[in-house]
Amino acid sequence: MDGRIIVITSGKGGVGKTTATASIGAALALQRKRVAVIDMDIGLRNLDVVMGLENRIIFNVVDAVKGKCKLKQAAIKDRRIDDLFLIPASQSDNKNVLSPKDMVQFGEKLRREFDFVLMDCPAGIERGFENSVAAADEAVVVCTPEVSSVRDADRVIGLLYARSITPKLVVNRIIPEMVEKGDMLSHVDMVDVLSIELVGLVPMDDHVLISTNTGIPLVLQKKSKAGEAFQRIAMRINGATDLPIEVPQSQDRFWKKIGSKLGLGK
């Protein structure tokens, strides 16, 4: 195999990197790809709880990188989705136990075992970021429609370009009603400011919290708009590049549209 390593990053914390990693990873595995998701937030692991695999950890990414265990031993198989594997972070080390050079070597091993490897990058642009990016071929930048998030995304995009990686953008937590009222940055504004290619738009969705509460993948929750959006993102990453990007819409707007089609005023 000659897998692709994709880093999921943002600069700012709390914008949905871990949810995006878990969801895109699960969606790719459902499309019959062999996928590893790796928690690179050494010392503050969370991808394990989000995926409901916190009780299965025996080895972690530091063990695997340092050769304390085999790659296969550190890769925990998902409970519900075949072909999805989690390599958890170590909780007792700090980010300096790994180096970008270690990660490049580790990346070679990963590429041989998996079709897709998603690196869940920690917030910030220090060592954890360096380690997460070191082996990556591609990058997805997650950004919410907030000034702080967009500013940090811009900084990270610059750092990725400096490493010859052309990132793609996921806009997360869009509230269509607010965008329509003009009280939230639209994805068009964000693409304009960041001048970067879009790979998907994800609406704000209560199912995200329910998914992390229960540890059941978002993409398996029926009727989750965010889950559907992440599935389409995974399809685009997996080669369906001409799949149109759906813009999240408010219910209100939906009825107005139907109304106008029926010729019922504005």
Next chain:
Amino acid sequence: MFNGLFRKVRGNKTGSGEIAKQRLKFALIYDKLEISDDTLRNLHRDMVEVISRYFEIDQAAFRLDIHRSDDFSSLVVNTPILSAKRGSPD
């Protein structure tokens, strides 16, 4: 209020918030004790080894958990026993 009433009508189903709380309790026990994955792994290996001297056990199904009641944490070992070994181990 209506939420509570609604929940009663539905038969007091546990919401995902309650599941989150239960899962967090377990996760935080491990974090607070600051047991490294290394320690846990060694303990796991040693216990399997000791028990295997006396019983034939299903090593893959062997489970090591830490539970917490109000005042203390406890180590709970759960393993299917396939058969007892005959004779003394020595």
